[in-house]
Amino acid sequence: MDYAALSVRIRAAPFHQWLELELESANADGVILGMKWRDELVSRADPPIMHGGIVAALIDVAGLYAVLAAGGAVRSTAYLHVDYHKSVPPGPVKVKSKVIRIGRTLSVADTVLYGATPAPLASGRGGYVA
Numbered sequence: 188m189d190y191a192a193l194s195v196r197i198r199a200a201p202f203h204q205w206l207e208l209e210l211e212s213a214n215a216d217g218v219i220l221g222m223k224w225r226d227e228l229v230s231r232a233d234p235p236i237m238h239g240g241i242v243a244a245l246i247d248v249a250g251l252y253a254v255l256a257a258g259g260a261v262r263s264t265a266y267l268h269v270d271y272h273k274s275v276p277p278g279p280v281k282v283k284s285k286v287i288r289i290g291r292t293l294s295v296a297d298t299v300l301y302g303a304t305p306a307p308l309a310s311g312r313g314g315y316v317a
Contacts, residue, residue, distance in 0.1 A: 188255045193218070197252065206241075208248065213256040216294075217285035220249050224277045237275035242300060242309045243267065245282045250296035250313035255286035258317040259294040269311040278303045292317050 188196075190213045197203050197210050211219040222245065228292075230238035247267050254261050284298035293314050300309040 188213075188258070190214075190256075193252055193256055197248075202244075203248065206244070206248075210252070211281070213252065215257045217253045217283065218256050220245065220251060220252070220282045220284075221279060222282070223279050235277050237280075239269075239271060242254070242271065242275055243269045243311070245280070245300055246284075246298045246309065246311035247313055249282040249284035249298045250263075250311070251315055253286050253296040253298070253317050254289065254294040257286040257289055257294075259286070259289040259315070261294070261315045263316050265293060265314040265316045267311060267313045269309060271309050273306070273308045275300070275302055275308050280308075287312070290317070 193213045195208045210296040211221045222310045227236045228241050246269055251261050281301045284296050287295040295314050297312050299307045302308050
């Protein structure tokens with residue numbers, strides 16, 4: 188699926204609209220999604236950090252769109268493993284995902300979430316059912 192089609196698709200989902208996701212790049216090698224910080228994402232107020240469920244959702248969505256960008260088909264997420272390396276502080280985030288395998292029934296993508304620094308804040312691997 189090309190960038191234009193992915194961009195339309197990501198804006199069509201209400202949850203993605205609520206997250207205010209931006210598709211920054213998409214090609215057969217993977218995708219990069221961006222998201223601005225909003226106070227609704229906070230799970231701990233002092234100091235503020237992003238809720239782990241939002242982090243996991245970003246990793247899941249980016250993996251799914253990486254599979255679609257590589258030409259794979261996706262009906263649902265089969266599994267998702269997330270490693271939380273550091274708390275995600277206020278500020279925009281980038282989620283970079285690359286496809287590990289496009290399969291007939293299951294595709295796999297690896298994803299890393301970054302904040303303002305180049306150090307990964309979280310990473311994960313998802314399997315997506317065709």
